[in-house]
Amino acid sequence: MATERISGRLDALASDRSHAQRRLVTFPLPRPQLGVPGSLAGVAVALITLLLLVVVWISLRTSLTTPGYTIDHYLSLYTDGAAYRAFLNTVGFSGVTLAVAFMFGLPAAWLVERTDLRGKTGIYTVMTVGLLVPPFSVALGWIFLLSARIGIINQAARNIWGIFPLFDIATIPGMGWVQGLSLASLVFIMTAASFRAMDPSLEEGAQMSGAGLLRILFRVTLPLMVPSILATALLVVGIGISAFDIPLFIGVANRIFTFSTYLFFQVQSQTGVTDYGLPAAFSTFMACLGLSLAWWYSRVLRQANKYRVITGKSYRQRLHRLGRWQVAAWTFLGGYFFVSKLVPLSLLLWTAGLPFPQLPSARAYASLSFKNFIALPWPLILRGLTNTALLMLLVPTLALVLSFAISWVVLRSRSRVRAAFDFAAFLPQVIPSTIFALAALLLTLYLVRGPIEMYGSLLPIIVVMALIQLSFGTRVLNGALIQIHTELEEAARVCGAPNGQLFRRIVVPLLKPALVNSWIWLALLSFRELTIPTVLYAPQNMTLSVVVWSLINNGSQTMASAVALIMIGLMTPLIVIYWRAAGGLRVQ
Amino acid sequence: MRSSPKVLAILLTGILAACGSSTSSPAASSASPAAAPSRPPAGTASGSTATSAPGASASSASAGGLQQLIDGARKEGALTLVYGDSTLGGGKAVDRWVEGFNKSYGLNVKATFSPGPNMTDMANRLIQEAKAGQPAVSDLFLSAGLDLNSAIEGGAIQKVDWASLPNIQKHPEIIQGDGLAIAVSTQVIGISYNSQKLTGDAVPKTMEDLLKPQYKGRLSTTPYASDLDQVATPEIWGYDRTLEYVKKMSNQIGGLMRCTDFEKLADGEFDVFALDCGTNTSLQWQAKGAPISQVVPSDMHMYQYFYYSLPKTAAHPNTAKLWVNYVVSREAQDILYQIDFSDLNVLDGSKSAPLLNKLTSSGSKFTEANLAFFTRNDPKSFSQHSAEFSKILQRK
Numbered sequence A: 001m002a003t004e005r006i007s008g009r010l011d012a013l014a015s016d017r018s019h020a021q022r023r024l025v026t027f028p029l030p031r032p033q034l035g036v037p038g039s040l041a042g043v044a045v046a047l048i049t050l051l052l053l054v055v056v057w058i059s060l061r062t063s064l065t066t067p068g069y070t071i072d073h074y075l076s077l078y079t080d081g082a083a084y085r086a087f088l089n090t091v092g093f094s095g096v097t098l099a100v101a102f103m104f105g106l107p108a109a110w111l112v113e114r115t116d117l118r119g120k121t122g123i124y125t126v127m128t129v130g131l132l133v134p135p136f137s138v139a140l141g142w143i144f145l146l147s148a149r150i151g152i153i154n155q156a157a158r159n160i161w162g163i164f165p166l167f168d169i170a171t172i173p174g175m176g177w178v179q180g181l182s183l184a185s186l187v188f189i190m191t192a193a194s195f196r197a198m199d200p201s202l203e204e205g206a207q208m209s210g211a212g213l214l215r216i217l218f219r220v221t222l223p224l225m226v227p228s229i230l231a232t233a234l235l236v237v238g239i240g241i242s243a244f245d246i247p248l249f250i251g252v253a254n255r256i257f258t259f260s261t262y263l264f265f266q267v268q269s270q271t272g273v274t275d276y277g278l279p280a281a282f283s284t285f286m287a288c289l290g291l292s293l294a295w296w297y298s299r300v301l302r303q304a305n306k307y308r309v310i311t312g313k314s315y316r317q318r319l320h321r322l323g324r325w326q327v328a329a330w331t332f333l334g335g336y337f338f339v340s341k342l343v344p345l346s347l348l349l350w351t352a353g354l355p356f357p358q359l360p361s362a363r364a365y366a367s368l369s370f371k372n373f374i375a376l377p378w379p380l381i382l383r384g385l386t387n388t389a390l391l392m393l394l395v396p397t398l399a400l401v402l403s404f405a406i407s408w409v410v411l412r413s414r415s416r417v418r419a420a421f422d423f424a425a426f427l428p429q430v431i432p433s434t435i436f437a438l439a440a441l442l443l444t445l446y447l448v449r450g451p452i453e454m455y456g457s458l459l460p461i462i463v464v465m466a467l468i469q470l471s472f473g474t475r476v477l478n479g480a481l482i483q484i485h486t487e488l489e490e491a492a493r494v495c496g497a498p499n500g501q502l503f504r505r506i507v508v509p510l511l512k513p514a515l516v517n518s519w520i521w522l523a524l525l526s527f528r529e530l531t532i533p534t535v536l537y538a539p540q541n542m543t544l545s546v547v548v549w550s551l552i553n554n555g556s557q558t559m560a561s562a563v564a565l566i567m568i569g570l571m572t573p574l575i576v577i578y579w580r581a582a583g584g585l586r587v588q
Numbered sequence B: 001m002r003s004s005p006k007v008l009a010i011l012l013t014g015i016l017a018a019c020g021s022s023t024s025s026p027a028a029s030s031a032s033p034a035a036a037p038s039r040p041p042a043g044t045a046s047g048s049t050a051t052s053a054p055g056a057s058a059s060s061a062s063a064g065g066l067q068q069l070i071d072g073a074r075k076e077g078a079l080t081l082v083y084g085d086s087t088l089g090g091g092k093a094v095d096r097w098v099e100g101f102n103k104s105y106g107l108n109v110k111a112t113f114s115p116g117p118n119m120t121d122m123a124n125r126l127i128q129e130a131k132a133g134q135p136a137v138s139d140l141f142l143s144a145g146l147d148l149n150s151a152i153e154g155g156a157i158q159k160v161d162w163a164s165l166p167n168i169q170k171h172p173e174i175i176q177g178d179g180l181a182i183a184v185s186t187q188v189i190g191i192s193y194n195s196q197k198l199t200g201d202a203v204p205k206t207m208e209d210l211l212k213p214q215y216k217g218r219l220s221t222t223p224y225a226s227d228l229d230q231v232a233t234p235e236i237w238g239y240d241r242t243l244e245y246v247k248k249m250s251n252q253i254g255g256l257m258r259c260t261d262f263e264k265l266a267d268g269e270f271d272v273f274a275l276d277c278g279t280n281t282s283l284q285w286q287a288k289g290a291p292i293s294q295v296v297p298s299d300m301h302m303y304q305y306f307y308y309s310l311p312k313t314a315a316h317p318n319t320a321k322l323w324v325n326y327v328v329s330r331e332a333q334d335i336l337y338q339i340d341f342s343d344l345n346v347l348d349g350s351k352s353a354p355l356l357n358k359l360t361s362s363g364s365k366f367t368e369a370n371l372a373f374f375t376r377n378d379p380k381s382f383s384q385h386s387a388e389f390s391k392i393l394q395r396k
Helices: A002-026 A035-060 A072-079 A081-114 A120-132 A135-146 A152-161 A172-197 A201-208 A213-224 A226-242 A245-254 A259-267 A277-302 A325-352 A362-366 A378-412 A418-430 A433-447 A459-482 A487-494 A499-528 A531-535 A544-553 A557-583 B004-020 B056-076 B090-105 B119-132 B145-153 B239-252 B279-287 B317-327 B330-340 B353-361 B371-376 B379-394
Strands: B078-083 B110-115 B141-143 B181-188 B191-194 B219-221 B253-256 B272-274 B292-295 B302-311 B367-369
Touching: A035 A072, A035 A277, A035 A378, A035 A418, A035 A433, A035 A459, A035 A499, A072 A277, A081 A120, A081 A172, A081 A213, A081 A226, A081 A259, A081 A325, A120 A172, A120 A325, A120 A499, A120 A557, A135 A152, A135 A172, A135 A245, A135 A325, A135 A557, A172 A226, A172 A245, A172 A325, A172 A459, A172 A499, A201 A213, A213 A226, A226 A259, A226 A277, A226 A418, A226 A459, A245 A259, A245 B253, A259 A277, A277 A418, A277 A433, A325 A557, A378 A418, A378 A459, A378 A499, A378 A544, A378 B110, A418 A459, A433 A459, A433 A531, A433 B119, A459 A499, A459 A531, A487 A499, A499 A544, A499 A557, A531 A544, A544 A557, A544 B110, B056 B317, B078 B090, B078 B119, B078 B141, B078 B317, B090 B110, B090 B317, B090 B330, B119 B141, B119 B145, B119 B302, B141 B145, B145 B302, B145 B371, B145 B379, B181 B279, B181 B317, B181 B353, B219 B239, B239 B253, B239 B379, B253 B379, B279 B292, B302 B317, B317 B330, B367 B371, B371 B379
Parallel strands: B078 B110, B219 B253, B219 B272, B302 B367
Antiparallel strands: B141 B302, B181 B302, B191 B272, B191 B292
């Protein structure tokens, strides 16, 4: 009986233990709480949706000043031969832009972040300072060099070899080359953070197996970078589609229209009432295109596990030694800097001293002076500078806060609509800024009234710019967040850490390289942004870009060059300080 | 993280500044005008010819009206002007005008000029603001005839008793649309060219000349077929002739440039630009030392005006009306010509009048593309023709 009792108790104990073990095995890990990030992401998506609805409404209105609805804008878009030509031009232009941007940007990022190349702060500075050079100056420089009619290089090629033209910059490949050179900085900024955060253990493993540097690069490093590369490529394509400055200053002179300039001249008809219906109809087409791109991207994100390279295990970043390849690396970087930064900067210096832009000649040299600097409209510039400084501070901060919220929802939540969040974040990139801003203008004009008067203030500009920058912010943060294994967060949750502590102590420090790179880039994009401040324009919210644009439109490219030079002079030390401070960041 | 409170403080300050920017008074773009001593209201701006008002009662009535405007302007104390910096002398002209304006009327008004969007966009904006009951972004709308017509049809412009103002009384012909606008400067449309590349007989004399083989690839025009919609009216060439011309022109042009892209003419990227946007642009570039000249084609003569009109929701209407009165004074027109190389040809002492007089005295018949011109020729036809011609010219 005692044996039976002991046996029974042993059986009961065994049953209890296995039950407890089953309970331990099936005990669920704490789910990621959406909380504040979810609310913020929801607000951002709601705003984007609201603006989109206004865009669709505009596309169906006869015009903004006459009542009635119509589908004529859609018919006009889809039956206009010029629209198809512009579409084909845009595809070609974006393709060349993408190729050139990656040709320079990706290797530069790898060299800076994964090798023992010196001068990293300097390289970051030069990459970012390039953004301060106004596009018209870049375009003018390339026209002076490679215009079929007046380009110095083409004229020299004709005189020396009898070849004319050697290369015409006013072609789709030429324009793509110029745009790609400037966007290489974007590729650099976006991929550098991912290169920096990568755990070298996989590369070390490949090296120990006997793989050489190039083999490691193409079989290990780059495949791990696929989400980041893909996100960057999507953004570059989006920018290529909406790029305006280079197609305007170079393409239009040769009657080459991309979608942006085609729409611009549809809207800027100079007669009658401005017709926004056509670009609004185009926006709905671009929204569908954006949907397909976002869907393709989301399929990559589903396999995020493959790309997680930041885990709970500590690691030290290992840099490849270049050795004698340093010379080749510097030749590559130096060549890129010379062509993409030094030439436009030199031209800026040249035109800022002239009474009007002209090719170098003895007569032009004799007319150099400081008159442009003295004659600048300083009260206007100071007003623009104040507003621009506010934008540079507030827009990237708001954009990154919202981007983080959306990336968190997309990659960490199990919400069924998380793909919709990602799509909504990407959408503003492919829809023309003009239309987005116009939608915001109409909302503040008619609907948004209250204790804070938004119409004519800086606030709608800040909100719209931040929403448009979500596409960049979410691409960068998606790529960075993918690399972080969830075990780090799970460990924190198991220990009872709330979301706030989780973000502050674990996630944000790991995302710091991406956040730092993104913030400065978005700040400089805010500095350059022209379309949104122009549409939402009021005397009180005028930005420096609007002042510079007005100088250009006044035939004062030389004074605009003077303003740009002053800004580069003011901003460069700040950028150097920024990168020096940011350069100490390393993943622990 | 230790600096988080500081960062938050900076951000909060920025947000408050951004919200408050719409309510704070705009900074003056010009130097603050010196406080003018109080003096009896001037019937005309200083330096202009004496007023010969028709009849004492009309004179006293206008003086009474003027005094009311001056009192109203004193209370308002400000004027906000938004238009293109390349039209009517832009900010430079405003900076100089405000001194003479305040001196003439014993005021201390702060005039803020801000470069703004093109006239078509401004018309659209003013219409929307009038519909929404929001204050107009500019106290005066500066425009050419067609955009003015659009703004009027959109209900954005208010009628003013301009004839009661002394400087306008002298030249009632500058009042347009029964009190809806005032002409303030004249633009003679022509062909601009690079005077280093084209000299002597090589300079085109007519629009038809531009179709000759020697100009193929050297000619440029605007992407929006500037002014060709007006040429297509029955009063000038008519639609069929203009369409034919545009088709041939499309095969001649080397490319496109906007009216503000004159550096493409100056640096030799193009040799000829037609139709340009007025004599004053080529004169401005000449003053900079650029090799640019203009010729008025003998087979197409047209001049047009820029107008000031008062938006329905202008925030400072009294100051705006007084400003217009000042701008058409001789003093203001002289300042305008110094800066913009344009003025109003019908006013006494006009510096642009001799060119027009010379051309008309040679037997050339000019079409005055004023507001009435745009209203008597179907306004919708301008948009339609402009769109059609633009498509032809933009196609390679």
